[in-house]
Amino acid sequence: MTVSITDVAEATGVSASTVSRALRGRSGVSEQMRARIVAAAAELGYTASRSASSLASGRTYTIGVVVPYVGRWFFGTVLDAAEKVFSAEGYDVLLYNLGSPEARKRFFTKLPIRKRVDAVLSLLIPDPEEAAALCSLGVPLATTVGGARPGFTVVGIDDRGGAESAVRHLVNLGHRRIGMISGASEPLHWTTPLDRRQGYLDVLADAGIELDPALEADGGYTVEGGERAMTELLALRHPPTAVFAQSDEMAMGALRALRRHRLRVPEDVSVVGFDDHELSEVVGLTTVAQPVAAQGREAxxxxxxxxxxxxxxxxxxxxxxxxxxxxxxxxxxxxxRQR
Amino acid sequence: MTVSITDVAEATGVSASTVSRALRGRSGVSEQMRARIVAAAAELGYTASRSASSLASGRTYTIGVVVPYVGRWFFGTVLDAAEKVFSAEGYDVLLYNLGSPEARKRFFTKLPIRKRVDAVLSLLIPDPEEAAALCSLGVPLATTVGGARPGFTVVGIDDRGGAESAVRHLVNLGHRRIGMISGASEPLHWTTPLDRRQGYLDVLADAGIELDPALEADGGYTVEGGERAMTELLALRHPPTAVFAQSDEMAMGALRALRRHRLRVPEDVSVVGFDDHELSEVVGLTTVAQPVAAQGREAxxxxxxxxxxxxxxxxxxxxxxxxxxxxxxxxxxxxxRQR
DNA sequence: AATCTGAACGCAAACGCTTGCGCAACCAGG
DNA sequence: CCTGGTTGCGCAAGCGTTTGCGTTCAGATT
Known part of the structure; x- marks a missing residue:
């Protein structure tokens, strides 16, 4: 049925071990024999069974990538770039999409990844327990988001500094009532919302602007959430004259809410985002850009x-x-003047 | 080092075969023995090695998903939905991101997927050779895009009908010079561009509008491409009064080009897209919606x-x-009047 | 001519699991 | 008491590789 290494061995008149060595470029095989074996393998259409070879060698040549939401632009882009690097080096990637709490729990309790991967790239921030579970796999770990973790190789950006430059821009323009559309840290345990918020606080404090808790609204890092959050802010007695959205998606939601309220951007309200989403240029959104694909590649x-x-x-x-x-x-x- | 099935067997005082049967819910094990085994396995933190079990059983409990671009909204969304279904049923997913011709060629010649998956979901349209390669895997195949293929389970939409409704809308509004921003079928071999184009042709013919080849521009299904294409159309001696973009991404690019040309939408030029991208509502784009996630789930x-x-x-x-x-x-x- | 040295290759034992088959022990029916 | 049929479990043979070690043999070294 399916062609195995012994078929290639018989076709060439050598032992299976020699075929294995030849095909993987190990020493101990003469060049001419290697050529014959390679030819035979090609003709028979032989590919080594990954299950068998990883069972025997312990190496799986597979990388596990776990992400919260593949469908979202940021994660999709990172994944895209990372996968290209992995596959170019001959590694396959096992994808785990852990958007829902159930999926996440199932993953970390059953840990289906165990003994299946040589390394894992995590695009979500594990809580301490989950981090421990990952560490227990005994393979190299990396992440592209949210702060250092022991055992993890991390590549990221200066979220706080980025937020600062965005908010400082608004301050420099003369805004004093600056709203923020943020996202909760909790469901995902990531520090990005906290870092970006800190940047916001820094600049306000530095500018001597008193903090108004009412100016912070939760947008959940989605377009709809951003729209809701902006709507809330507009319902305030003293609505902001500018808002800093912690992500471009939320900023776009905010733009939509503003349009619905017949407010003009930037004449009536200024909006600045974060991330430089692929469509931000289309809508002319002022933002702070981060190299998303490059982070995936680097990680x-x-x-x-x-x-x-x-x-x-x-x-x-x-x-x-x-x-x-x-x-x-x-x-x-x-x-x-404000109405 | 790593805990294997024999460790569980020894801990319980039974044979490895009994442990195997117990843990996978097979018959031939008493309920109390199963309980003891399950408890021991949990305590030891045992997880069966997928390599070993798939080598022995032939089942891999893994689905291969091959996509052209994970980073693009459509594919990311389909993948997201499909992965949720697979993982909920206990299957892992192996991701192959075949954006570049090299990656694609490497995949189809080496076929690293062989003997590694129980089924494959292809979000790209294989050419005849590639389809043959996939069929040679001897596993169930499915796709969510571009026309029927022998051996493939396909779930899709009526691309032609959708395009018709978009273009007919423009005709009904009174437009006679209707441009189209399309995408080449070639690099990806998909039929979507062809089908959508056919819908465009149908409606024009039906309305008695003579076809002007100059009104078709290639946007490559990207935002930048759409912008370029719209720019081309605007450079025409008689530019269109409306354009049908075969995807929302291209439509957004077109909107950007129009804004750069200081043309107003829809007063000066009408634009209709296709797909209902998650951000289309934000920019107020008229379009024809398809259930993207639902297609992934269904497939x-x-x-x-x-x-x-x-x-x-x-x-x-x-x-x-x-x-x-x-x-x-x-x-x-x-x-x-036209200038 | 005897010995040593690599190089090239084969042997066989893993790797960790699944599964057909065999073998007790038990239960009910005659 | 002896059958015949279940039920519960162990044996052992794979599944397709990899790899340490042993063997052979040609050529170089004494």
């Missing part, structure tokens, strides 16, 4: 080098550059 | 049923409903 590469040379300890966190992008959704506050 | 489910009950022949193609969504980017043609 993947670091993981592979850690895998090949196990001598190296987990390298220091890598910080990728960010940059503020001025587009068309920010302007000085409108001169007319 | 995944069909694949699994085919897998569990091998009796069934590959079911008939499933067609999911689409619907036209009127938003704010379309209006009757402007009364002023």
């Amino acid at each position: 993947a590469r670091l993981l592979l080098t850690r895998l090949e040379g196990p001598n190296a300890v987990s390298p220091r966190p890598v910080e990728m550059p960010i940059r503020f992008i001025l587009r068309e959704t920010t302007a000085p506050p409108h001169a007319r | 995944a489910r069909l694949l699994l049923t085919r897998l569990e009950g091998p009796n069934a022949v590959s079911p008939r193609p499933v067609e999911m409903p689409i619907r036209f969504i009127l938003r704010e980017t379309t209006a009757p043609p402007h009364a002023r």
Whole structure:
């Protein structure tokens, strides 16, 4: 039925071990014999069974990638870039999409990944228990999001600094009532919302602007959430003249809410986002850009080098550059008085 | 080091075979013995090695998913939905991201998927050779995009009908010069661009509008491509008063080009897209919606049923409903004469 | 001519699990 | 008491690789 290594061996008149060595480029096989074996394997259409070889060797040549939501732009883009690196190096990727709490719980209790991967790239932030579970796998670990973790190779950005540059931009334009659309840290345990919030707080404090808790609204890092949050802010007695959305998706939701309220951007309200979503340029959103795909690539590469040379300890966190992008959704506050 | 089935067997005082049967719910084990074994396994933190079990049984409990671009909204969304179904049923998913021609070629020649999966869901359209390669795997196949293929379970939409409703909408508004931003079929071999184009042609013919080849521009199904294509169309001696973009991403690119040209939408030019991208509502894009996640779920489910009950022949193609969504980017043609 | 050295290759034992078959022990029916 | 049929479990043979070690043999070294 299916062609195995012994078929190739018989076809060439050698032993299975020689075929194995020849096909994997190990020494101990003469060049001409190797050529014959390779030819025979090609003709028979032989591919080594991964199950069998990983059982025998312990190496799986597979990387586990766990992400909270594949469908979201950020994660999809990171995954895309990382997968390209892995597959180019001959590794397959096992994908775990842990959006729902049930899926997440199922994953971390059953740990289906065990004995199936050589390394794992986690795009979600495990809580301490989950981190321990991952560490117990005994393979190299990496992440592209949310702060350092012992045992993890992490590549990320300066979330706090990025938020600062976004909010400072608004302050420099003359805004004093600056709202923030944030996301909860909790369901995902990530620190991004906290870091970005800290940047917001820093700048307000630095500018001597008193904090108004009512100006913070939860947008859950989604478009709809951003729209809801903006609607809440607009319902305030003194609505903000500008808002900093912690993600471009939420910023776009905010834009939509503003349009529904017949408010003009940036004349009536300024909006600045974060991430530089692929469609942000389309809507002219002012934002702070982070190299999303590059982070995925870098994390993947670091993981592979850690895998090949196990001598190296987990390298220091890598910080990728960010940059503020001025587009068309920010302007000085409108001169007319608040209604 | 790592706990194996014999460890559990020794801990319980039974044979490995009994442990295997107990843990997988097979008959031939008394209930109390099963309970003891399950308890011991849990205490030891035992998980069966997938490599070993799939080597022994032939079943891998893994589904291969091959996609052209994980990072793009459509594919990311389908993948997200499909993965949820697979993992809920205890299957892992092996992801292959075949965006570049090299990656694609590497995949189809080496076929790393062989002997590693129980089924494959392909979100790209294989050319005849590639389809043959997939068929040679001898496992159930499914796809969510682009026309029927022998051996494939396909779930999709009526691309032609959807395009017709979009273009007919423009015709009904009174437009006569209607441009189309399309995508090449070639690099991906998919039929979607062809089907949608056919819908465009149908309606024009039906309305007695003479075809002008200059009104078709290639947007490559990307935002930037859509922008380029729209720019081309605007450079025409007689630019269109409306355009049908074969995808929302391209439509958004078109919107951007129009804004750059200081043209107003829909007053100066109408734009209608296709797909109902998650951000289309944000920009108010008139479009025809397709149930993207639902297609992924459905394809995944069909694949699994085919897998569990091998009796069934590959079911008939499933067609999911689409619907036209009127938003704010379309209006009757402007009364002023063409410059 | 005897010895040593690699190089090239085969043997066989894992790797951790599944599964057909065999073998007790038990139960009910004659 | 002896059958015939269950039920519960162990034996052992795989599944397709990898790999340490042993063997052979040609050529180089004494």
